[in-house]
Amino acid sequence: MRGRIIVEGEAEGYVVKCAKPVVVLGDINEKEGTACGKKIAGKVFVFPRGAGSTVGSYTIYGLRYYGKAPVAMILQEAEPIVAAGAIIAEIPTVDKIDISLLQEGDLVKIKGNVVEVISSHPQK
Amino acid sequence: MHLTKDEERILEGEYGESLRMMMSILVKIGEIYNADRLIPIASAQISGVSYNTIGDHGLHFLRSLRGVKVKVPTTLNPLAFDKRYVDLLKVSEEMLEKQGKIIKAYVNMGIRPTATCTPYYFDNIPKFGQHIAWAESSAVIYANSIIGARTNREGAVTALAAAIIGKAPNYGLHLEEERKATHIVALDFEPKGEEYPLVGLAIGERISGIPYLRITGDEDDFKLMGAAMAASGSIPMYHVEGYTPEYRNALNDDVERIFIERDELDYFREEIDVELIAIGCPHVSAVELRRIAEFVKNKKKKKDIELWVFAAKSVRQRFSEWVRIIEDFGAKVMEDTCVVVSNAGRLYRRIGTTSGKAAFYLSKEKFGGCEVVVKDLYTLLRSVVE
Numbered sequence: 001m002r003g004r005i006i007v008e009g010e011a012e013g014y015v016v017k018c019a020k021p022v023v024v025l026g027d028i029n030e031k032e033g034t035a036c037g038k039k040i041a042g043k044v045f046v047f048p049r050g051a052g053s054t055v056g057s058y059t060i061y062g063l064r065y066y067g068k069a070p071v072a073m074i075l076q077e078a079e080p081i082v083a084a085g086a087i088i089a090e091i092p093t094v095d096k097i098d099i100s101l102l103q104e105g106d107l108v109k110i111k112g113n114v115v116e117v118i119s120s121h122p123q124k
Numbered sequence: 125m126h127l128t129k130d131e132e133r134i135l136e137g138e139y140g141e142s143l144r145m146m147m148s149i150l151v152k153i154g155e156i157y158n159a160d161r162l163i164p165i166a167s168a169q170i171s172g173v174s175y176n177t178i179g180d181h182g183l184h185f186l187r188s189l190r191g192v193k194v195k196v197p198t199t200l201n202p203l204a205f206d207k208r209y210v211d212l213l214k215v216s217e218e219m220l221e222k223q224g225k226i227i228k229a230y231v232n233m234g235i236r237p238t239a240t241c242t243p244y245y246f247d248n249i250p251k252f253g254q255h256i257a258w259a260e261s262s263a264v265i266y267a268n269s270i271i272g273a274r275t276n277r278e279g280a281v282t283a284l285a286a287a288i289i290g291k292a293p294n295y296g297l298h299l300e301e302e303r304k305a306t307h308i309v310a311l312d313f314e315p316k317g318e319e320y321p322l323v324g325l326a327i328g329e330r331i332s333g334i335p336y337l338r339i340t341g342d343e344d345d346f347k348l349m350g351a352a353m354a355a356s357g358s359i360p361m362y363h364v365e366g367y368t369p370e371y372r373n374a375l376n377d378d379v380e381r382i383f384i385e386r387d388e389l390d391y392f393r394e395e396i397d398v399e400l401i402a403i404g405c406p407h408v409s410a411v412e413l414r415r416i417a418e419f420v421k422n423k424k425k426k427k428d429i430e431l432w433v434f435a436a437k438s439v440r441q442r443f444s445e446w447v448r449i450i451e452d453f454g455a456k457v458m459e460d461t462c463v464v465v466s467n468a469g470r471l472y473r474r475i476g477t478t479s480g481k482a483a484f485y486l487s488k489e490k491f492g493g494c495e496v497v498v499k500d501l502y503t504l505l506r507s508v509v510e
Contacts, residue, residue, distance in 0.1 A: 004155075006152055025177065026490075030181060053177070054171065054172075054259065054278070054280055054281075054282070055171060055177045055178060055182075055279070055280045056279075057279055057280055057282075058172060058178045058179070058181060058280060058281070061181055061184075062179060062181035064181075065180070065181035065185075066181065078152075078156055079156070080153050080156075080279050080281075080282050083149070083152050083153060084149050084152075084153070084285070085281070087145060087148055087149050087152060088185060088281060
């Protein structure tokens with residue numbers, strides 16, 4: 001799949017997915033490295049878009065600051081909260097991806113604007 | 125998006141990592157919204173000030189921008205306390221220290237520590253037609269609607285990036301055609317008193333876009349209405365026929381219509397025994413401050429109700445005689461903070477206010493989960509005098 005680069009980079013990891021827009025300041029716990037109750041630290045965090053207070057960009061930076069950042073983020077559509085947060089936290093990020101094609105537990109590789117599913121989660 | 129040679133050099137890192145990062149934020153946001161280029165801005169207003177919301181990580185980020193300076197006059201949103209009232213507001217030692225460091229980091233970048241959500245009164249006054257990059261939703265909607273300056277609803281980080289580069293991506297409300305009304309809002313009544321902020325809350329809940337209203341009112345009525353619709357919705361601008369500067373060209377054929385009935389304005393109206401009356405969300409104007417001073421002058425305050433008024437430092441200092449009258453009455457006139465971002469919502473359970481925005485936030489668990497009633501200024505003032 002090809003998307004649009006928000007932050008250029010290369011990463012590989014397992015998908016953790018939130019199906020609903022993520023209220024960044026509220027749904028993400030930057031000290032624990034969780035989002036919507038699920039661990040995103042070291043994972044590929046997949047969600048449709050960010051929402052809520054624009055101070056949320058600092059929350060994404062917080063994930064990096066506390067060593068709990070995801071290895072990459074994949075979105076349906078980036079908006080200023082997530083885009084600015086991803087840039088200052090330097091988390092490889094791609095948007096304009098049909099996230100319905102990515103399932104929890106899939107192993108994916110991100111390189112530039114290309115997202116490749118290396119292996120699908122066996123229980124799919 | 126077209127970039128000048130100089131902008132490209134910044135983006136390639138020739139002027140250092142911090143500037144490269146700030147430029148890449150503006151360019152990415154521009155690409156997301158199909159901006160054709162960056163345009164110079166006249167000023168910026170920065171949110172992301174309170175240690176409660178940005179934390180140690182926010183402080184760390186701001187300090188990592190050492191050596192970077194803003195290119196345009198830039199002012200700052202309110203913080204968690206007025207330093208003269210740290211005991212009353214139950215401000216911890218840690219909060220005091222960390223908040224001080226955040227302010228210092230901003231000051232080191234050349235940002236003025238105005239700590240107000242109403243920079244448009246004295247500290248940072250935009251002109252009609254000027255492009256600006258403001259965060260703080262109530263100031264954005266005021267600047268676009270009442271003044272006719274042009275800003276998108278910037279975020280904490282995008283406004284900072286725009287201030288440092290001195291430019292913003294040219295999309296959204298920077299463009300003439302994006303400033304037209306999307307909805308005509310018809311009311312079955314002529315609003316008065318607290319109905320302005322309550323109409324604002326209702327509009328924010330019902331629509332997303334730019335409403336057009338046929339109502340009368342004054343600058344303070346519309347300030348409260350706009351702040352409420354920017355809080356309950358993501359509305360960046362409105363037009364009032366015969367009042368706001370761009371209403372003449374605001375209507376075209378594909379505008380939608382919505383109706384709001386007086387009966388619908390049923391939130392925050394239940395009578396409660398208030399413990400605190402909070403005025404100044406957004407911070408009070410000189411007129412609001414004068415009205416309060418004239419009303420409470422030589423009157424006696426009820427012992428069991430507190431009256432807190434929140435103002436910009438610049439307003440508090442300019443009108444110190446009115447402040448003295450209000451404080452002699454037994455009320456507090458606080459600067460640098462407000463009822464939402466201070467601990468007020470955790471110190472008092474039942475709050476009366478003129479502000480639909482304050483009611484919207486204070487009733488939420490995160491800000492204290494208070495019982496709130498919205499009333500007009502004089503009704504609230506009558507309830508606090510003996």
